[in-house]
Each structure stands twice: as C-alpha cells, then as structure tokens.
Amino acid sequence: MPKALYPGSFDPITYGHLDIIERAEKIFDDLMVGIVENPRKETLLSFNERKELVKKSLEGENIQVSSVITFSGLLVNCAKQHNRESIVRGLRANSDFEYEFQMALTNRDLAPEIESVFLMTAGEYSFLSSSIVKEVKELGGDVSSFVPGVVERKLARKFSSAD
Ligand code: PNS
Numbered sequence: 180m181p182k183a184l185y186p187g188s189f190d191p192i193t194y195g196h197l198d199i200i201e202r203a204e205k206i207f208d209d210l211m212v213g214i215v216e217n218p219r220k221e222t223l224l225s226f227n228e229r230k231e232l233v234k235k236s237l238e239g240e241n242i243q244v245s246s247v248i249t250f251s252g253l254l255v256n257c258a259k260q261h262n263r264e265s266i267v268r269g270l271r272a273n274s275d276f277e278y279e280f281q282m283a284l285t286n287r288d289l290a291p292e293i294e295s296v297f298l299m300t301a302g303e304y305s306f307l308s309s310s311i312v313k314e315v316k317e318l319g320g321d322v323s324s325f326v327p328g329v330v331e332r333k334l335a336r337k338f339s340s341a342d
Pocket of ligand 1: 186187188189215218219252253254255281282283285286
C-alpha cells in the first residue's frame with residue numbers, strides 16, 4: 180500500500196479528524212499526520228498547542244500513526260519530502276466537495292505522482308467542524324461528544340482567558 184499523509188490545520192483536532200485517521204490507518208500501512216504551521220485562516224490555537232493536542236488525542240484514543248509531522252509551504256512539497264504517494268482528506272457533506280476538488284486538482288498539477296484519496300466521515304460527525312466546536316464552546320455549550328477531553332479542557336482555558 181502507498182504511504183500516505185493526512186494534512187490539516189487541526190484548530191483543534193476533533194472526533195471527525197480522528198475518525199478519518201482511524202479509517203486511513205486501516206487502509207495505509209504507513210500514515211503520517213501533517214499539521215500545517217501557518218494556515219491561511221487565523222487560528223485560535225497556536226501551532227504548538229495544535230500539535231500538542233493532536234499528539235495527546237491520538238495517544239488518548241489509542242490510535243497509532245507512523246508519525247505526526249509539521250509543515251509549512253506547499254503540501255505537495257511536504258508529501259514529496261516524506262516520500263508520500265497519497266494525500267488523505269476527509270469528506271463530510273456536499274459543501275466540502277468544491278474546495279477539496281479544487282485543492283486536489285491543484286495538487287495534481289503541482290505533483291502528478293501524488294494521488295489525493297478521499298474518505299467519508301462517519302455519519303455522526305458529518306456536521307462537525309473545528310469552527311463549530313469553537314463556537315459552541317465559546318458560547319458555553321458542551322462539546323464532549325465532539326472532541327477528546329484534552330481538547331475540551333484546552334478550549335475551556337482559552338475561552339476563560341486563562342491561557
Ligand atoms: O484542515 P484544513 O484547514 O482543511 O487543511 C487545509 C490544508 C492544510 C490541507 C491546506 O490549506 C494546505 O494544503 N495548505 C498548504 C499550502 C498549499 O499547499 N496550498 C496549495 C494547495 S491548494
């Protein structure tokens with residue numbers, strides 16, 4: 180099986196991301212999770228916080244990946260640097276499609292040898308996004324069914340300005 184990279188901003192990681200990682204892990208023998216250092220959108224969590232939460236969530240949920248790496252610049256350059264033949268992305272609803280299609284075709288133009296592979300998220304997470312989690316938590320809602328405890332506690336500290 181080709182080696183794969185699952186990239187994202189993970190601001191923060193959610194059970195939706197973890198669901199995709201578990202699915203990809205069953206298909207690919209060698210799966211790396213790649214955290215982008217400077218996403219185009221502004222993040223709530225710092226780069227180090229996002230990285231720490233990804234690692235702790237994987238540990239806490241007992242999900243084994245080959246490694247968690249970080250990258251800046253083009254995704255395809257990161258994939259090449261780590262000898263990845265595939266980039267894995269999760270699809271939730273129709274609304275993801277256009278952005279993912281554009282990204283996959285751009286990446287194919289830049290690096291035709293790297294294939295994008297899309298996995299459908301579990302139905303129960305098909306509405307879930309990092310942005311929704313942040314909004315719910317900021318407004319005092321319970322996000323325990325959306326993110327691991329370590330993420331929930333971090334968000335609680337962020338929104339109480341203790342962090
Ligand atoms: O979790 P996200 O925010 O949907 O992840 C987006 C990500 C990090 C995969 C995307 O922004 C990305 O690939 N960034 C690196 C820059 C790049 O390669 N851009 C050109 C691809 S269209």
